[in-house]
Amino acid sequence: MQPVMTIDEVHAFLETDFPQIHTDGRVFTVTAISAGRITMQLDPNERHLRPGGTVSGPSLFALADVAAYVAVLAHIGPVALAVTTNLNINFLRMPKPAPLNCTCRLLKLGKRLAVIDAAIYQENPGELVAHATATYSIPPK
Amino acid sequence: MQPVMTIDEVHAFLETDFPQIHTDGRVFTVTAISAGRITMQLDPNERHLRPGGTVSGPSLFALADVAAYVAVLAHIGPVALAVTTNLNINFLRMPKPAPLNCTCRLLKLGKRLAVIDAAIYQENPGELVAHATATYSIPPK
Amino acid sequence: MQPVMTIDEVHAFLETDFPQIHTDGRVFTVTAISAGRITMQLDPNERHLRPGGTVSGPSLFALADVAAYVAVLAHIGPVALAVTTNLNINFLRMPKPAPLNCTCRLLKLGKRLAVIDAAIYQENPGELVAHATATYSIPPK
């Protein structure tokens, strides 16, 4: 399961085809792409924070969702529009108001469905803030 | 399972204790509360829309999450801070750029956990845009 | 969303094409089929019980899974083999060692995916023992 796009190519694609992820500023960045795996970072701003100094649930969901999309995109190329059909998320620990990393692994990349494991953490990849599993439907070519 | 708060009481509580839901304008409104059940509406604005004229996945997630929270709140009262531990969402049909209703039913309201079924629809409650199941952890009193 | 098979037709199909559901005796019975909806009953025997007089988790899973399959089958006909791709189940209350009913509603019946809501209860349909959401992949004809 080799990637077919580089970080720069993914960023360029998102810029033109998915500009709405930058509505709140340039908070989402792809930081790594390798075989079957990508990492995306969310650098939260005021909109993502919650009283008490944490990051909101919808922000964690959005990070998992867009990172899973990028995992599929980077491995099938910018040929078709995959859409989320299911996302299951467990909230494990209160995040601090600081950057969040989401590492996605492709558990399956079929012709019709992709299933992605998404682990969200801050400094320590062994101490997850949230964990999600997402299914994307891949349209016929 | 009788509610212990009215729509006005829930709105007043959200105003003071959860003002961040109004960051994008007053888009979330509780429209009904009855035994074991509440309905919340999201009136989407530019921020919630996506190219092609649909409402974004994170907006649907946010609606299900806040509506499930309100379902718990309305039945246990403003005494403690429940937090989402799990949310599973299925995206079923592309919504139109128009108001979305989310009807939540309390499947279980225990001492420690509440489980909520959330059905999101537009005009037709029989044709769901999305369906979610959420678990909230209720802290000890 | 009208059904295309009767209860007798579904039972006959399961008999020939899915005999393994009767491995533990004739414990699974379809009790109702209507538009977008079916109900299946599990009459538990020794194998499904657990010490303390309850029904095991895997038995509840099996009931939700086979009932969701029947919901799809009854509405698309015995033309193709649908397979479960995702099942999310919440265990809500300890069941008694007595028959369990599972009412499934088709939330979506698309060309490629069906999404089913499954509510498991004993006497009282308003007091669920478990609730599941399942996705079935429907193969191309």
Place this chain on the structure above:
Amino acid sequence: MQPVMTIDEVHAFLETDFPQIHTDGRVFTVTAISAGRITMQLDPNERHLRPGGTVSGPSLFALADVAAYVAVLAHIGPVALAVTTNLNINFLRMPKPAPLNCTCRLLKLGKRLAVIDAAIYQENPGELVAHATATYSIPPK
């Protein structure tokens, strides 16, 4: 997150407190326990197989469920009865009629809830047959 029980201790505990997992013969075996992680094997017999030579969905569910239970047990000790509250499973590839391994990682081990990631595979741990996430409720001591 260090384990507090050995493989032999877990087997002895299951023998006396959870004998029903041996109803179909001694098919479940714990093969590894380490910090935050355990592996369990299911050696399927006729009851777990399906026509076409695969292992049934309920058998995969049962493996994920009991392995997640053992992951919690091995790290909190035989002091209390944890119960499954939620299990989300994705079926990824048809298993062959051969032993299945399930490696569970504790994503969170809190006072009230444990969240476990369960990966099911045959020869190749990188090619999953199924993936599950489970939540167990831990009763007060």
